[in-house]
Each structure stands twice: as C-alpha cells, then as structure tokens.
Amino acid sequence: MGLLTIIRKNRLKEKEMRILFLGLDNAGKTTILKKLNGEDISGISPTLGFNIKTFVHGKYTLNVWDVGGQRTLRPYWRNYFEQTDALVWVVDSGDRMRMQDCKEELHSLLLEDRLAGASLLIFANKQDIQGSMTCAEIRDALDLSSIKSHHWKILPCSAVTGENLIAGLDWVVGDVADRIYYGSSSALPTNPQTAEVVVS
Amino acid sequence: MEDSNKTRIQEFYATFQAARTDLSSRLEALKAGGQPDSDKLHALVADAAKLRKEFIDANGYLPTYDQRQYEQFLKSVEADIESLRVTSAPKPKFAFKRRPPKASTPSTAQTCADHAKEAPILSAPPTSSSSHLALSGHSHKYLDGGSLPSLASSSDLTISDLEDCIVNLLTLPSLSDAEDGGQCKFTALHARNLSNTVLILPVFDGSALLHDLKRCTIALGCHQFRMHASHAVDVYLSIESNPIIEHCSSIRFAEYPRALSSTLDASPSILHETSKHLAVQDFSHIRATRSPNWSALPAEALPSGDDWGLVVRRDTSMSRDDMEEAMPRLLPAQQ
Numbered sequence: 001m002g003l004l005t006i007i008r009k010n011r012l013k014e015k016e017m018r019i020l021f022l023g024l025d026n027a028g029k030t031t032i033l034k035k036l037n038g039e040d041i042s043g044i045s046p047t048l049g050f051n052i053k054t055f056v057h058g059k060y061t062l063n064v065w066d067v068g069g070q071r072t073l074r075p076y077w078r079n080y081f082e083q084t085d086a087l088v089w090v091v092d093s094g095d096r097m098r099m100q101d102c103k104e105e106l107h108s109l110l111l112e113d114r115l116a117g118a119s120l121l122i123f124a125n126k127q128d129i130q131g132s133m134t135c136a137e138i139r140d141a142l143d144l145s146s147i148k149s150h151h152w153k154i155l156p157c158s159a160v161t162g163e164n165l166i167a168g169l170d171w172v173v174g175d176v177a178d179r180i181y182y183g184s185s186s187a188l189p190t191n192p193q194t195a196e197v198v199v200s
Numbered sequence: 201m202e203d204s205n206k207t208r209i210q211e212f213y214a215t216f217q218a219a220r221t222d223l224s225s226r227l228e229a230l231k232a233g234g235q236p237d238s239d240k241l242h243a244l245v246a247d248a249a250k251l252r253k254e255f256i257d258a259n260g261y262l263p264t265y266d267q268r269q270y271e272q273f274l275k276s277v278e279a280d281i282e283s284l285r286v287t288s289a290p291k292p293k294f295a296f297k298r299r300p301p302k303a304s305t306p307s308t309a310q311t312c313a314d315h316a317k318e319a320p321i322l323s324a325p326p327t328s329s330s331s332h333l334a335l336s337g338h339s340h341k342y343l344d345g346g347s348l349p350s351l352a353s354s355s356d357l358t359i360s361d362l363e364d365c366i367v368n369l370l371t372l373p374s375l376s377d378a379e380d381g382g383q384c385k386f387t388a389l390h391a392r393n394l395s396n397t398v399l400i401l402p403v404f405d406g407s408a409l410l411h412d413l414k415r416c417t418i419a420l421g422c423h424q425f426r427m428h429a430s431h432a433v434d435v436y437l438s439i440e441s442n443p444i445i446e447h448c449s450s451i452r453f454a455e456y457p458r459a460l461s462s463t464l465d466a467s468p469s470i471l472h473e474t475s476k477h478l479a480v481q482d483f484s485h486i487r488a489t490r491s492p493n494w495s496a497l498p499a500e501a502l503p504s505g506d507d508w509g510l511v512v513r514r515d516t517s518m519s520r521d522d523m524e525e526a527m528p529r530l531l532p533a534q535q
Contacts, residue, residue, distance in 0.1 A: 025444075026409045026426055045441035046426060048481055071428070072483040076460055094388045095409065101361035129354040129387045129406070131333070 008180070016061045017176050018083055020118075022109065023090035024102050025069040028125040032090060033066050033160040035054040036169070040158065046070065050080070057169055060177070074105065081114035085176045088168070090123045091142070093132035093156075099141040106142060110149055119175040121168055128158040150176050205261045212258045216270060219251045227280055230450060241284060242362050248277055333386055339363040342518040345372045350510050356406075359394065366398045366523055368512055370460065385391050389422065398530050400512060403438055417530045419508075434497060436460075437477035445494055446483040451531065454497035459505035460512060484505035503530050 021029045025046060033053050034041050047068035054063050065080050067073065089106055092098075106122075109115060124138045133141065135156045144154060151170055157164035226244055227380045228235070255270050262270070333355045334347050343365055359367065372385070387406035393401070395414040403421025410418070413430035421438030437443060438456035445451055455477055482491035510526040511518070518526070 026407055026424065042423065043440045044424070046424060046481070047443040048483065048486070069445065070426075070483045072446055072486070092388075096358070097360070097390055097392055107257070126388065127358075129356050192525060 013159060015059055016063060017085045017180075019086045019088060019172060020080055020084045021064060021066040021088045022077060023069050023123075024092065024095070024098060024105065025071070026095065027069060027090040027092045028159045029066045029090045032123065032125065032157070032165060033064060035159050035162055036165055047099065048073075048163055060173055062169070062173070066138055073087055077109070078112070078114075084118050085116055085180065086119040086121065087115060087150075088121045088123060088172065088173045089127050091138055093124045093126045093134075093138060094129050096133065099133075099138070103142045107147075112145060116149065117179070118150060119172055119179070120147070120150040120174050122152065122154040123164075123168055124154060124156045125159055127156045127163065128161050144155065151179075174178045208258070208261055209263070209266070212254075212262065213266070215254070216251070218426075219247070220273060223248060223251070223277055227277065227284075230284060231280075241281070242462060245281055245285075246272070248281060252278075257340040267464065310412070334358040334360075336360045338365050340365065340520065340523070342366050342368070342523060344368045344517070345370075350370065355386050356373045356388035356390065359389070359391040359399065360399045361392070362394045362522075364396045364527075365394075366400075366511055366518060366526065368400045370373075370400060370402050370512055389420070396527070396531065398511060398527060400508075403456065403461070415532055415534070417532065419456060419460055427451065432532050434530075435477070439474045439477055440475070442476055442481050444481050445491075446482070448482070449493045450532075451480075451494040452497040452501075453480055453494060454502060457503070457505070457508055 021033065023029055024139050030047050030051060031041050033051065034044060037053055037055060047066065048070075050065060050067040052063065052065055054061060056062070067077055067080055087109070089109075095102070110120070117125055122138070122142070122144065124133070124135050126132050136153050139145070139154050144152060153175075155164050155168045155171070157168060160163070218479060223244065226240070230240060230244065235323040252274055255274060259267060261451060297514040334357070335343055335347060336358070336359075339362070344361075344367075348369075357369075389401065389404070389410075391404070391409070391410040391413070394412075394416050397413075397416045399416060399418045399420075401418070401420035404424060408420060408422045408426065408512035410425075410427045411429055413427070413433050415432045417434045417436070418432075419436035423439070424441050425435075425439055425443040427433070427435070427443070427445045427448055430451065431446075431448065432450045433448075434452045434454070435443070436456050438452050438461075443453065455475060478490070478496055480494050482493050485493060507526070509531040510522070511530065
C-alpha cells in the first residue's frame with residue numbers, strides 16, 4: 001500500500017470537498033449559494049468578508065466558501081486557496097463593461113500553485129435577464145479555450161430561477177470525485193493536463 | 201568516553217587535513233589548466249561531497265570551533281567547484297515544466313500587473329454586443345424612455361458616457377410584442393462614466409452597478425447597489441440590502457423621493473418598506489470609525505417635489521433653458 005493509497009482512503013472516509021466560489025462583485029455568488037440552500041434571496045447585501053455553507057450533495061459533503069468580490073476584497077482571495085478541490089467562477093453575464101476585468105482576474109487565479117489541479121466551473125449567471133451575453137460569447141470574452149491547466153466547463157445559469165445550479169454542482173462533484181476518489185468510483189483516472197472539457 | 205572522543209576528533213582532523221590538501225591541489229590544478237577537464241571535475245565534486253558527508257557524520261562529536269573551521273573550508277571548496285563548473289560548461293537548462301498557464305497567458309499576467317499599478321478601476325471597452333437597453337455617448341440632452349429601443353421582455357440597462365444630461369426613465373417604452381401595452385422592464389443597471397447628469401430611474405428588481413460618476417444625482421430603487429470610483433454624487437435610494445461604495449468620496453444618500461414614486465404607475469407600496477439607504481458600507485474604509493466618504497443628505501438640502509417635477513412631469517422633451525433651470529436644483533453644489 002503506497003502513501004497515495006493511504007491518503008486517498010483517508011479522504012474517502014471524509015467524503016468532503018472544498019469548493020471556492022469567486023468572481024467579480026455583483027456576479028451573484030452569494031445569491032447562487034442561498035438559492036441552492038433554499039434560502040430567501042431578496043435581501044442579500046454585497047458580501048463583506050465571506051460566507052461558508054455546508055451541504056450534502058449525493059454521497060459527498062460540500063464545504064462551499066463564498067468570498068466577497070469587491071475590488072478591495074480581492075487581495076484576500078489568496079487566503080482561501082489552500083486545499084481547494086474546485087473553483088467556481090461566477091460571471092455576471094450582463095456586465096459587458098467588465099468582461100476584460102473578469103478575464104484578467106480569472107486568468108491570474110489560474111496561475112496560482114495552490115489552485116493547481118482544481119476543477120473549474122464557470123457559471124454564466126443572470127441568464128434570466130434578456131440581453132445578457134450567451135455562454136459562447138462569455139467563453140470567448142474570457143478566453144476559456146486557452147485554459148489547459150485545469151479541467152473546466154462553462155454553464156449558463158440563473159440564481160433567480162435556479163436554472164442549472166444543481167447541474168453545475170453535479171459536474172463539479174463528479175469531476176472532483178473522478179480525480180480524488182477514483183479508487184472508489186468506476187471512472188478511470190484522467191489527466192488534467194491533457195483532458196479538456198468544452199461545453200458551449 | 202572522553203578519551204575515545206578525543207581520538208576520534210584527532211583521527212577526523214587527520215583525514216580532513218589530508219583530504220583538504222588533496223582537494224585544494226586538485227582545484228588549483230584545474231583552475232590553472234584553462235578549460236577544466238570534466239572527468240577530473242566530476243571526480244573532484246564526488247570527493248568534495250564525500251568529505252562533506254564525513255564531516256556531517258562527525259558533527260556529533262566535533263567541538264563547535266572545529267565544526268566552524270571545517271564548514272568554512274568546505275564552503276569555499278564547494279563555491280570554487282561551482283564556479284569551475286559554470287565556466288567549464290554552460291549551466292544545463294533546468295526548469296520546472298509545470299507552469300503551462302504562465303506560458304499560455306503571459307499577456308494577461310502582464311496587463312494584470314500593469315493595471316494594479318495604474319489605477320484601481322478599469323475602463324476597458326465593452327466587449328460584444330447583443331441586443332439590450334443602452335444609452336451611451338450623449339451630452340446636453342434630455343433623454344427619456346423614447347430614446348431607448350423597444351424590446352421584447354426584461355433586459356439589462358446600460359448607461360454610459362453621458363455629460364450634462366437629464367435621463368428620465370420612469371416611463372419606459374412599451375413592449376414590442378405586448379397586447380396589454382405593458383412596459384419594458386430592466387432587471388439590472390450598469391452605469392459608467394457619467395458627469396453632471398441627473399439620472400431618474402424607477403424602482404426595479406435587480407442590482408445596480410455604477411462606475412466613474414462625477415457630480416451626478418441618481419434616484420432609483422433596487423435590490424443591490426454598488427458604486428465605484430465616484431465623486432460628488434447624491435443618491436436617492438430605496439433598497440433592502442446594504443448599499444456599497446468603494447473608492448468613492450463626497451457621496452450623499454437620501455430616501456427615494458415621494459414626488460417620484462407617486463408618478464410611477466404602480467402604487468408607492470412598491471417602495472421597500474424599510475429602506476436601508478443609510479446603512480451604507482464603504483469597502484474602502486472597513487473600520488469601526490465612520491467613513492469620511494459618504495454622509496446622509498441633510499433635510500434642508502433635499503430638493504422639493506417641485507424641483508423633481510421640473511424634470512419628470514412633462515410630456516415633451518425639455519428645452520436647453522428648462523434643463524439649465526432644473527439641473528442646479530437637483531445636482532450637488534459645484535465645488
């Protein structure tokens with residue numbers, strides 16, 4: 001029994017995943033989380049600091065960290081990178097004016113060693129608002145095709161209607177499980193350096 | 201015990217001295233020989249490493265003074281060998297290859313760093329354009345719902361690059377496909393780069409995000425309110441969550457004016473019952489003390505219903521004279 005096997009078995013017992021929600025301010029990170037958790041979403045204030053939510057999804061317990069996206073808070077994101085299994089990047093699909101900003105923040109995150117290997121889900125939020133950018137437009141605006149270092153996927157969603165939120169979590173959990181818990185699942189191990197998931 | 205240690209120290213001293221002279225002479229020979237012979241150099245490296253290992257093993261019983269002496273010599277030998285190696289062969293290119301993202305997005309990282317240095321707020325041009333409500337690039341104009349395209353359903357509203365304008369969107373264009381004459385609705389507001397502008401909006405469901413406003417007056421109701429990099433703005437707000445300001449100064453907050461809510465089609469009850477327009481959080485001033493960047497608008501500075509009426513209760517467009525009369529009464533005083 002190698003050390004890796006021991007580590008895997010240990011994590012298997014916990015069946016926990018740590019998911020980090022990041023994105024620019026006004027993207028809807030907190031709203032998505034509250035919606036997933038079945039809470040009221042009408043009186044949410046912009047996040048000063050962070051929220052932690054724990055919920056059970058399938059066989060796993062998800063610890064979700066939602067950190068405020070205001071510019072003054074972004075330097076603190078780094079404090080939350082440790083042991084992150086998946087990164088969920090939330091985008092305000094109506095915010096054309098800051099797509100460039102959004103792209104730069106995302107790509108600089110992906111250079112972080114401590115986020116290496118983490119699965120990356122991009123939520124194109126606010127699709128309920130007509131005139132928002134489509135998934136394909138956002139994929140190009142954020143230059144997602146250039147991401148080779150992480151498993152990624154982009155999904156259109158709406159925190160208000162709840163569209164695709166569960167589907168997104170399913171993908172995140174499935175992708176992380178394949179990587180960390182592949183001993184237990186039937187899926188074959190995949191190599192994040194070569195495999196790429198592209199969905200538009 | 202003491203005796204045995206003493207003999208071991210002496211023995212080590214002898215072996216070390218022998219190795220020392222040997223290594224030094226070989227080093228000198230290599231140095232003198234111009235281009236060093238790589239085989240000899242490798243042998244030297246191996247011997248130096250062996251001596252280093254013996255020294256570490258002996259550390260347990262060596263007195264500290266001796267340890268320092270040996271250590272010093274070993275260090276100098278190793279440094280000499282290293283410099284010889286550098287001259288004899290170009291340093292092999294060794295690099296951790298696990299950095300593909302850096303290679304693939306060097307420009308991004310670069311611009312990112314540049315931005316951080318330049319200014320805290322980006323003014324990147326908008327990317328892409330699918331249909332949505334937009335007002336952009338006007339000056340000295342009265343703009344109302346008629347200035348907007350008519351759309352099928354709810355949309356986001358983008359207002360950018362206005363100067364000396366009055367924008368009244370209390371009445372929006374009617375829906376293009378509606379039989380009942382329902383109005384267009386917007387569920388998100390993005391505003392950027394407005395100056396000397398009065399912006400009057402209805403109460404809507406969604407968030408407002410404002411950038412780079414200078415000497416403006418804004419009236420609106422929304423779910424979330426964020427204002428960045430703005431200066432001298434009066435905000436009349438109806439809101440359920442805490443409004444946010446960041447990198448702002450001289451911002452004043454007041455309640456959404458009754459004079460405006462009464463002109464809305466719906467009853468004033470759509471105003472948020474307990475508006476939190478004074479629960480402002482300044483993200484540039486996260487401290488216990490009060491933020492110097494915003495204040496409540498004093499009652500005596502509030503415009504009267506008539507002042508608002510100048511702007512909103514009219515069927516036709518405002519003339520330049522009308523605007524010049526109305527604007528000083530609504531905008532924050534010039535500084």
